[in-house]
Amino acid sequence: MYRKKIKIDLLIHDFKVPLAVVQTGITSLLQRREKYGPLTEKQERALMRALRNTKVIQSLVNDILELGRSREGIVGLTNIKFSDLIEQALVEIFDLLDRKTSERIKICTNLPQLKETLEEKGLMLFIEEALWCQGVRLDEAKIRQIFRNLLNNALKYRKSRVELEIEKKDIHLVFSVKDDGEGIPSIYHKKIFESYFQMDITDSYTVRGHGLGLAGVMILVEDMGGELFLESDEGKGAKFLVKLPLANK
Numbered sequence: 001m002y003r004k005k006i007k008i009d010l011l012i013h014d015f016k017v018p019l020a021v022v023q024t025g026i027t028s029l030l031q032r033r034e035k036y037g038p039l040t041e042k043q044e045r046a047l048m049r050a051l052r053n054t055k056v057i058q059s060l061v062n063d064i065l066e067l068g069r070s071r072e073g074i075v076g077l078t079n080i081k082f083s084d085l086i087e088q089a090l091v092e093i094f095d096l097l098d099r100k101t102s103e104r105i106k107i108c109t110n111l112p113q114l115k116e117t118l119e120e121k122g123l124m125l126f127i128e129e130a131l132w133c134q135g136v137r138l139d140e141a142k143i144r145q146i147f148r149n150l151l152n153n154a155l156k157y158r159k160s161r162v163e164l165e166i167e168k169k170d171i172h173l174v175f176s177v178k179d180d181g182e183g184i185p186s187i188y189h190k191k192i193f194e195s196y197f198q199m200d201i202t203d204s205y206t207v208r209g210h211g212l213g214l215a216g217v218m219i220l221v222e223d224m225g226g227e228l229f230l231e232s233d234e235g236k237g238a239k240f241l242v243k244l245p246l247a248n249k
């Protein structure tokens with residue numbers, strides 16, 4: 001069983017190089033036209049679509065490998081500024097949803113500017129300036145994966161508004177993602193963390209996914225020694241709150 005798992009992980013790992021080659025090729029065609037030649041508008045759109053989807057596969061591959069590392073108890077602590085961590089996670093999300101917003105996030109130079117850009121998309125960011133500028137020591141890849149999954153869900157299931165709140169409480173990082181969508185009835189509060197579970201798959205809007213995101217989030221949070229809380233009910237939106245212990249500097 002263990003050998004089989006390693007084989008699968010290795011196979012997934014080996015997707016990385018060819019994917020990087022595809023990504024570089026498409027990026028060159030798009031960005032280095034003086035060398036590769038001009039593009040028509042239609043060609044450019046097709047290449048952008050190809051690039052977006054290549055990025056989807058790359059992030060899935062990274063997520064699967066990160067989950068494997070997590071189960072093995074491997075934690076990769078790095079020092080990172082909150083602002084970089086959150087901006088990178090937001091860019092990853094919006095790269096796939098709305099390229100223009102992702103480009104605008106990349107050029108934001110301060111917190112008020114970023115907040116304003118996100119607000120236009122119905123995403124409210126609550127974090128204190130002092131924390132925003134602060135460095136923390138944590139497993140960046142895992143936290144980004146948690147952020148991405150919770151935020152993607154909230155943006156997918158919301159009516160119009162999502163709130164992301166980040167705080168430091170003593171030795172814990174506490175963050176919550178709240179949306180104003182249909183919510184999750186309490187009978188499903190455990191089930192949604194099981195692999196492949198989706199509520200009411202007949203609803204066309206739940207089909208966009210695999211029912212794996214939250215199962216992965218739960219594994220990552222548990223492996224980092226954290227806790228996850230869900231507050232939600234039918235028709236009342238959903239709030240996922242994650243509490244993670246911060247490592248000493």
Ligand SMILES: Nc1ncnc2c1ncn2[C@@H]1O[C@H](COP(=O)(O)OP(=O)(O)OP(=O)(O)O)[C@@H](O)[C@H]1O
Nearest residue numbers: 153154157183192198199209210211212213214238
């Ligand atoms: N914010 C939310 N509001 C309402 N329902 C939600 C929310 N987040 C998750 N759910 C429900 O929980 C199910 C499981 O979520 P999960 O993220 O694991 O899978 P998914 O989003 O359907 O697919 P993916 O594997 O792409 O993440 C969803 O299909 C949905 O029914």
Ligand SMILES: [Mg+2]
Nearest residue numbers: 153209213214
């Ligand atoms: Mg999901």
